[in-house]
Amino acid sequence: MEPASGDTRILDTVSAIDFEELLASSPNPYVLFDRDYAIVWMNEAYLTVTMRDREEIIGRNLFEAFPSEGESFRKLNGSLRRVIETGKSDEIAHIRYDIANPYGTYDTHYWSATHTPLCNPDGSVACILQHTVNITELEELRRLRDTAGVVERARSVEKRYQSAADELVRVKNLIEQxxxxxxxxxxxxxxxxxxxxxxxxxxxxxxxxxxxxxxxxxxxxxxxxxxxxxxxxxxxxxxxxxxxxxxxxxxxxxxxxxxxxxxxxxxxxxxxxxxxxxxxxxxxVTEEVEAQDRQKLLINELNHRVKNTLAIVQSLAQQSFGKLGERAGLDIFLARLAALASAHNLLTDCNWKMADLETIVQQSLAATAGSDTTRYSVEGPIVTLHPQEAVALAMIIHELATNALKYGALSNDKGRVAIDWELHEADGSPRLILDWRESGGPPVEQPDQPGFGSRLISRGFGNRDDRVSLEYNRDGLHCHLEASP
The missing domain is CATH 3.30.450.20 (PAS domain)
Structure with missing residues (x-):
């Protein structure tokens, strides 16, 4: 098939082009190596970017004309070797290759290179055409961008550091104060x-x-x-x-x-x-400890004086009742004084602040009914009482225990007493409910008229809203107390 007339003109034009002159005039750098990397040709653009003369490098080995070592040598040598071994083009996207300048020093350059094989008729590689692009300016722009990022990150870190430093100063100031x-x-x-x-x-x-x-x-x-x-x-x-x-x-x-x-x-x-x-x-806490020591000293002194007063009262009572021959009344009176003194001792141990209800009941029972705890049971939650209520309860338990010893459950070998209490909420305020129940004693009969002990019990803690009931049941006395603790 004969080519068309238009195609013939194109072929004639192409055949008339001097490609060596074309490459020599190209603004892009080109250089030609033989199989031993000897430089056999280069264009003016190559000489310009490498800052060399033609006579200086023509015929010299590439690595002699442009010494290199390390990563740069490995990249360039490896690319040229692959072209010779495979007969195919090879590219290096990014390589640092420093070039000597006229002043005897080296300038840092970054390149992108394409290596194209020129083959013999038998297919073997005769020469390698290298086309290079100097990307130093692009690399510098990239570095400027990275540097700007580093600077920005440094500013961010500095800002966080300053914030942390300010917070540390605030914390140190708080600790200092x-x-x-x-x-x-x-x-x-x-x-x-x-x-x-x-x-x-x-x-x-x-x-x-x-x-x-x-x-x-x-x-x-x-x-x-x-x-x-x-x-x-x-x-x-x-x-x-x-x-x-x-x-x-x-x-x-x-x-x-x-x-x-x-x-x-x-x-x-x-x-x-x-x-x-x-x-x-x-x-x-030196001042607090010293103040408590002084308070304890004053309380002990007060208790000592109260005991002295009670001792004087006791002495007067013995002299008065003794002359009248009222020994039974004297014993009752002295027992009540002892209960009162015991309550004072308990409050002194508590610095006259609050006393534990269970301790009050146990001590009052022990002073009256003795140490045989099998004769009575005590049960209820933890409740603390103010001094006035603590003294009143001690006297109430003393009267009830004395009555039980004389006439009630503790007057024989089988009777027992159960004391229990609980706290209830009433109109937003706690109410103490305490019950004294006797069982196993002789039949109980209600007295014709209340004595001093009954009147003392019926007063409760001495508050207006206190309620006390005494039930003289046949199987045992039941005392029910409701009061504000």
């Missing part, structure tokens, strides 16, 4: 990392941070507190100091002063579980 004393000890030698104003004030404003406990507060070593810190570090368990007496030396005078301290040594643990320090936090 805390009303209780706070310190942080680090390491096995218990070195001060932090101590707030209250802690420094307690120790006479000594220099603490950076020093060990033994160096800063030597007087507490002999008191065993460094040993306690060692134990907290070794065991990882906190230590609670409850109003412990600590003697501290005042730096300005050298005098020893005793303090009562409420504190905790809390181990500081890392995620690994290792204990690296101790957090110390507590309060100076």
């Amino acid at each position: 805390a009303p209780g004393f706070v310190a942080v000890l680090t390491g096995p030698e218990h070195r001060f990392l932090l101590a707030n104003a209250a802690y420094r004030s307690l120790l006479g404003n000594r220099e603490l941070v950076g020093r060990t406990v033994s160096e800063a507060i030597p007087e507490i070593v002999e008191q065993g507190f460094v040993d306690t810190l060692d134990k907290v570090m070794n065991t990882g368990r906190p230590y609670f100091g409850n109003r412990e007496l600590v003697a501290l030396t005042q730096p300005d005078t050298g005098a020893r002063q005793e303090f009562h301290l409420e504190f905790i040594f809390q181990p500081i643990s890392e995620p690994s579980g290792d204990v690296t320090g101790v957090f110390v936090q507590g309060y100076d």
Whole structure:
């Protein structure tokens, strides 16, 4: 088939093109190597980008004309070797290849290269045509972009760091102003990392941070507190100091002063579980302890005077009743004085604040009915009473127990007494319900007229809303008390 006339003109035009001149005039760099990497030809664009003269590099080995090592050598040599072995083109998308400049130094360049084989008629590779593109400017732009990203990330990190630093300052200020004393000890030698104003004030404003406990507060070593810190570090368990007496030396005078301290040594643990320090936090309760000691002293003095007064009353009663021969009435009166004194003793033990109901009942029964607890049972929740109510209940239980000994369940060998109580809510306020039940004693009969004991019982705690009922059942006396505790 003959080519058309148009195709013939195109073929004639192509055959007339001088391709060597075309490549030589191309603005793109081209260079030709033989199989031994000797440079056999290059265009002007190649000489321009490599800053070399033709006579300087023609005929020289590529790696002699443009020395290279490391990653750059491996990439370029590997690409050329693949072209020779496969007879196919190969590309290097990105390679750093530094070029010597006229000043005797090297400029950093980044290239993208295409290696195309020129083959013999038998198919073997005769030469390799290298087309290179200098991408240094693109690489610099990419680096600028990455640098901008790094800068932005650095700014973000700096912002977070500043925020964390500000938060740390706020926390340190809060600890510094805390009303209780706070310190942080680090390491096995218990070195001060932090101590707030209250802690420094307690120790006479000594220099603490950076020093060990033994160096800063030597007087507490002999008191065993460094040993306690060692134990907290070794065991990882906190230590609670409850109003412990600590003697501290005042730096300005050298005098020893005793303090009562409420504190905790809390181990500081890392995620690994290792204990690296101790957090110390507590309060100076010296004034509170001294005030309670003074109050206890006053209460004991008051109780002593009350007992003296009761003893005088007892002496007067013995003299008065003894002369009249009223021994039975005297015994009753003295027993009531003893019950009153017992209630005072219980309240003194409680610093005249609140007394436990069960303890009041047990002591009143023991003083009257003796130590045989098989004769009575006591059951109910924990209830505390104010001093007035505590004294009133002690007198009520005393009267009921005395009556049971004389006429009721405790007057024989079989009778028993059951005392139980509970708390109920009434109109938003608690109400105490207490029952005294006797059983197994002789038949009970209601007296013709109430005596002093019955009248005392019927008063309850002395409050207007107290209600007391006495039921003289044949099988045993039942006393029911409702009062506000």
